[in-house]
Amino acid sequence: MSPRTPVAILGSGHIGTDLAAKLARSTTLELRAMAGIDPESPGLQRAAQAGVFTTAEGLAGLRAWAGWDAIAVVFDATSAGAHLAHAPLLHADGKRVVDLTPAAVGPFVVPVAHETNSIFDNDQVTNINMVTCGGQATIPIVWAISRLTNVYYAEIVAAISSRSAGPGTRANIDEFTRTTAHGLEVVGGARRGKAIIVLNPAEPPIVMRDTVHLLVEPCDPAALQDAVAAVVERVGAYVPGYRLAAPVVHQPIHGARVPGLGEGGAAEVVDGWHVTVLLEVEGAGDWLPKHAGNLDIMTAAAQRAGELFAAALQPGGAA
Amino acid sequence: MRRLLLHDVTLRDGMHALAHQITLEQMVEVARRIDAAGIDLIEVSHGDGLGGGSLNYGFARHDEREYLEAVAAVLTRTRLGVLLLPGIGTVDDLQMAYDAGARNVRVATHSTEADISRQHIEAARGLGMDTVGFLMMAHLTPTARLVQEARKMQSYGAHCVYVVDSAGAMDMADTRERVTALKDALDCQVGFHNHDNLGLGVANTLVAVEAGADRVDASLAGLGAGAGNCKLEVLVAALDRGRERLGVEIGAALYPLIDAADQVVRPMMQRPVQIDGRALVLGWAGVYSSFLIHAERAAERFGVDARDILVELGRRRMVGGQEDMIVDVALELAERARTAGSPR
Numbered sequence: 001m002s003p004r005t006p007v008a009i010l011g012s013g014h015i016g017t018d019l020a021a022k023l024a025r026s027t028t029l030e031l032r033a034m035a036g037i038d039p040e041s042p043g044l045q046r047a048a049q050a051g052v053f054t055t056a057e058g059l060a061g062l063r064a065w066a067g068w069d070a071i072a073v074v075f076d077a078t079s080a081g082a083h084l085a086h087a088p089l090l091h092a093d094g095k096r097v098v099d100l101t102p103a104a105v106g107p108f109v110v111p112v113a114h115e116t117n118s119i120f121d122n123d124q125v126t127n128i129n130m131v132t133c134g135g136q137a138t139i140p141i142v143w144a145i146s147r148l149t150n151v152y153y154a155e156i157v158a159a160i161s162s163r164s165a166g167p168g169t170r171a172n173i174d175e176f177t178r179t180t181a182h183g184l185e186v187v188g189g190a191r192r193g194k195a196i197i198v199l200n201p202a203e204p205p206i207v208m209r210d211t212v213h214l215l216v217e218p219c220d221p222a223a224l225q226d227a228v229a230a231v232v233e234r235v236g237a238y239v240p241g242y243r244l245a246a247p248v249v250h251q252p253i254h255g256a257r258v259p260g261l262g263e264g265g266a267a268e269v270v271d272g273w274h275v276t277v278l279l280e281v282e283g284a285g286d287w288l289p290k291h292a293g294n295l296d297i298m299t300a301a302a303q304r305a306g307e308l309f310a311a312a313l314q315p316g317g318a319a
Numbered sequence: 320m321r322r323l324l325l326h327d328v329t330l331r332d333g334m335h336a337l338a339h340q341i342t343l344e345q346m347v348e349v350a351r352r353i354d355a356a357g358i359d360l361i362e363v364s365h366g367d368g369l370g371g372g373s374l375n376y377g378f379a380r381h382d383e384r385e386y387l388e389a390v391a392a393v394l395t396r397t398r399l400g401v402l403l404l405p406g407i408g409t410v411d412d413l414q415m416a417y418d419a420g421a422r423n424v425r426v427a428t429h430s431t432e433a434d435i436s437r438q439h440i441e442a443a444r445g446l447g448m449d450t451v452g453f454l455m456m457a458h459l460t461p462t463a464r465l466v467q468e469a470r471k472m473q474s475y476g477a478h479c480v481y482v483v484d485s486a487g488a489m490d491m492a493d494t495r496e497r498v499t500a501l502k503d504a505l506d507c508q509v510g511f512h513n514h515d516n517l518g519l520g521v522a523n524t525l526v527a528v529e530a531g532a533d534r535v536d537a538s539l540a541g542l543g544a545g546a547g548n549c550k551l552e553v554l555v556a557a558l559d560r561g562r563e564r565l566g567v568e569i570g571a572a573l574y575p576l577i578d579a580a581d582q583v584v585r586p587m588m589q590r591p592v593q594i595d596g597r598a599l600v601l602g603w604a605g606v607y608s609s610f611l612i613h614a615e616r617a618a619e620r621f622g623v624d625a626r627d628i629l630v631e632l633g634r635r636r637m638v639g640g641q642e643d644m645i646v647d648v649a650l651e652l653a654e655r656a657r658t659a660g661s662p663r
Contacts, residue, residue, distance in 0.1 A: 155374050157643045162432060170434045174409040194373060197406040201431040202636035211643035213374035246650045251620070257378045267382055274374055278647050 004030035005310035006070045008062055010086060011077035012036030012043030012054075014166070014288055015100055019075055019299040020047055021286035028307050032071060035062045043287075059086050063093065072313055073306050076101060077299075079168060080175075087127055096309045097127040098302050102175050104129040108183045110136055111304040112234045113143040120305075120312040128305060132176050133294035134158035134195060135183040136301045137210040137242070141277050142188030144231035149219035152270050153258050154190035156180065156212050159198045161205035164292035173197060190214070192261045208281040208293030209245070215256060218273050224248060228277055238304040239297050241282030241290070250275040323558070323567040324534040326360040327353045327551060328512070329584060330390070331402055333542035334366035335609045336592050339379040343389050345587055349539065350390040352579035354397040357570040358551070360423055360449075360534075362400045363390050366544065366609055367640070368427060369401055369416055370408035375642050376609075383412070384419050391420030398422050398449065405435045407640065410442045417446045425481065426472075427453035429638045430460040433468035440475040451510065451534075452477040455639050458488040458605055462496050466504045479508035479534055484523065485639055487516030487545055488605040494523040498530035508533035513549055515541055516602025518594055520549035521557055528558070528565055540580040542588065545608030546598035552576040600626045604633030613642050617649035627652055 007029045009016045016034065020043065023031040034047040039056035048054045055061025058078075062068055073096045076083050083103035090097050099105060106127030107119065119125050130136065138156040145151055158180075169176060177195045184193025200206050228248050236242045253274040262268030281293030288295045329349055334341055346363065353361050363386050365371030365379050372378045379386075391399050400423030401416040413424060424443045426436045436452060443450040452472030457465055469480040482497045489497075494511070501509045511527035512535070513520055524535050537554045541547030555571045562568065590612070597615065601608050606629050614632075618625035631648045632641075 153374075157375050157641070159641055159644075167434075170432075170437075172438060173405045173435045174411075174438060177406065177409055196373065196375060196640065198638065198640040199406070199429060199432045199435065200636070200638050200641070201429065202638075206635075209644070209647075211375070211647075213643070215374065246647055249646065249650070256374075257372075257380065259372045259378070259382065267378075276643075276646055278643070278650075 002314055004028055005072050005313065006030050006032045007073040007075065007306060008033040008035070008071045009075045009077060010035050010059060012038070012041045012047070013077065015295060015299060016077035017043035017046060018287040018295060019077060019302060022299055022303050024050065026303065026307065028310050029073070029303070032067055033062055033065065035059060059089060063089070068093070072096060073098065073309050075302055075306060091126060095126070096313070098305050098309065099127060099129045100298055100302050102132070102179055104179065108135070108187050109305050110139045110143065110183070110187050111238065111301055111308065112140045112231060113187050114308070118308065118312065120308045130298055130302050130305065131183040131187070132180045133298050134176065134197060134210060135180045136297045137208070137279060137281050138212045139183050139188045140231045140235050141212045141228060141279070142184055142190050142214065144227045145214060145216060145224065145275065146189030148223055148227050150217040151188070151190040151214055152272060153192045153215040153261060154184045154188055154212065155194040155196070156184065156210060157196045157198065158294070159200055159206065159209040160294045161208070161291045162199045162201040163205050164288070164294055165199050192258065205291035207291055210279040210281060212277040212279070214275040215253065215258065215270055216273050216275055221250065224250070224275065239281065239300040240284055241293055241296065243280055245278040245280040248275065248277050320566055320568045323528060323569050324359045325551070325569055325571055326362065326400070326510070326534055326536045327358045327538060328362050328536050328548055329353070329538040329542050329551070331362035331364045332366060332544055332548050333538055334379070335544035335612065336542050336547065337587065337589060338612060339366055339372070339377045341380065341587070343381055343385060346386055347389050347393055348583055349579065351393050352575060352583060354394050356572050356575040356579065358397055359570065360400050361390070361394070361397050362402055362425070363387055364402040368404040368408050369412035384415055387416055387419035387421060400424060402427060403439055404428070404640065405439050410439060413439060413442055417448065421448070423449040423451065425451040425453040427455050427483070430454040430457045430465055430468060433471040436472060437475045440472060440477055444476040450477050452480040453483050453512070454481060455483045455485045456607065457482045457484055457497055458486055458493060459636070462500045465497055466500050469501050469505055473505050473507045477507055479510050480505060481510035481512055482527070484513035485607050486605045487514030487520070487602040487608055489513065489523060490517070490519065491523060491526045494526045495530050498527045498532050502531040510534035510536070512536035514544065514602070514608045515546040515548065515594060516598055516608065520547070521553050524549040524554055525557060525561065528567060539576065539584040541592050542584050543592065543608070545601045545611050546594040547592035552580045597625050597629065600629045604630045606633045607637070607639045610642060610645060613645045617645045621649040621653040623649050623652040623656065
């Protein structure tokens with residue numbers, strides 16, 4: 001067995017702390033350092049107790065640390081603004097970067113959609129972006145169906161508990177809808193994507209729900225069910241609380257006038273099937289509560305992406 | 320006498336009742352009538368706000384820009400407004416609407432989630448628009464919390480904040496308490512929007528006016544989601560009879576509104592907009608009014624009772640925008656009926 005790949009986390013907020021808890025169980029990644037900006041943050045204190053190097057001086061603190069050269073992969077769980085400053089420095093230091101912020105300096109990655117056609121082996125790609133929580137939950141479905149038939153249009157509805165929507169998401173909710181819609185197109189393979197997000201304040205908190213509506217060219221219904229079941233199982237391998245909430249249903253649709261599908265952003269009229277895939281994402285409850293499936297799927301997917309980076313860095317390339 | 324602003328929602332909330340299929344010709348005709356009757360504001364958008372055209376809520380017959388430009392071209396004194404739900408529509412949609420002639424926007428959030436409206440309220444103010452915060456499903460939120468959320472919208476720059484009874488589930492005391500509390504707490508204007516699911520559309524709107532509301536919503540013949548909205552022509556008649564007692568003035572003329580309701584809007588209706596059993600259950604179960612038609616379709620598709628779907632949605636405390644859960648609930652009810660072995 002090869003030694004575990006040394007990694008570091010930037011950001012000691014909820015996301016960074018949850019990721020640290022997951023990395024403690026990784027058989028291929030070894031968390032050696034965590035950087036924050038608040039020495040009192042519970043995330044840094046927990047990491048220090050676990051024997052991980054910690055600094056409250058952010059990336060500068062990591063770069064001044066003697067162990068920095070050995071770090072191969074860095075997870076950035078800070079903010080879009082901070083990541084824009086971090087990215088060139090991390091690149092100069094030769095690090096592979098998994099960006100969990102909305103900065104999207106590098107290409108979008110949804111782990112299942114890249115495992116067979118890996119961008120992790122591409123030396124030119126050193127910084128990847130994890131899209132959004134809703135993107136991680138729904139793009140795998142669109143990707144799987146677009147390998148089976150033409151996906152004219154994919155639309156997702158992500159419903160999350162109000163408790164798990166942080167101030168960053170709330171201050172810029174347009175960023176979620178735009179980024180997710182783009183991911184549905186470039187990674188999912190839909191000609192046109194649209195994303196909707198709903199915050200639900202119910203108590204006890206709702207578990208994250210994601211619904212994928214697709215307009216597709218009719219195909220073999222059994223193959224459709226199988227493709228969705230297979231991809232749900234593959235995502236479930238790194239996000240244990242990811243599941244289908246109901247069987248996949250479809251119905252014919254005629255004359256659907258889809259905004260933005262035609263030339264120059266005009267509407268285009270489409271006939272086909274309206275496929276509905278109902279998903280539920282329960283968190284693992286590592287650091288964040290179980291209802292925060294939206295945050296859990298980001299950290300779980302980031303861990304998986306980090307593992308794929310690490311595998312590509314091993315002698316002999318991707319596992 | 321204070322001036323009460325009337326905001327017509329026939330062409331926005333009414334889109335729900337017609338599955339977003341209102342034609343350009345119908346839009347223009349309704350807008351001409353509203354303008355001629357002297358109504359202050361008219362809202363034109365997808366039922367679920369700008370960008371609402373989707374598989375989840377239904378695609379509209381025309382592009383939003385086409386609707387807005389067609390209506391803007393015939394208005395002479397009524398101001399054109401739009402609805403925007405952050406999470407569905409974006410600031411890009413708002414800019415498009417402004418470019419097409421909209422000068423008012425209601426930025427709508429669930430009544431506990433005002434902070435997602437900041438980006439859009441600030442953008443609207445930046446464009447110089449009359450900007451309104453719209454706190455939906457207000458019946459679910461205790462008044463003290465509603466006041467906190469309204470204060471946030473005011474702090475972002477809203478000129479007015481609405482108490483929105485999206486489920487038509489509030490009674491007169493609920494209405495009075497919430498509108499009074501916002502009037503006491505805010506420096507900006509306060510508005511009220513409701514649905515007729517419990518038969519209180521006009522009555523609660525009058526209560527809101529008594530409690531000091533500066534703006535109220537209504538639609539011709541009540542065309543709107545669920546059992547429809549407060550009926551505009553009825554409201555205008557009632558406000559006119561009570562003007563001395565209420566101390567309000569409106570700029571609207573009654574007969575043109577009665578004619579528009581009877582001659583233009585009622586003939587447009589496909590499903591009667593009325594308090595039938597399913598619309599009533601919306602108010603009783605406290606469910607978002609635009610779920611109605613989607614629940615009826617799912618009931619037919621999966622062989623279950625639309626009322627049971629609506630009640631289950633209420634039990635799960637689903638909020639506006641979660642139309643996807645209607646199919647989820649219908650599938651669950653169908654499965655439950657199948658395993659119980661007793662056809663309904």
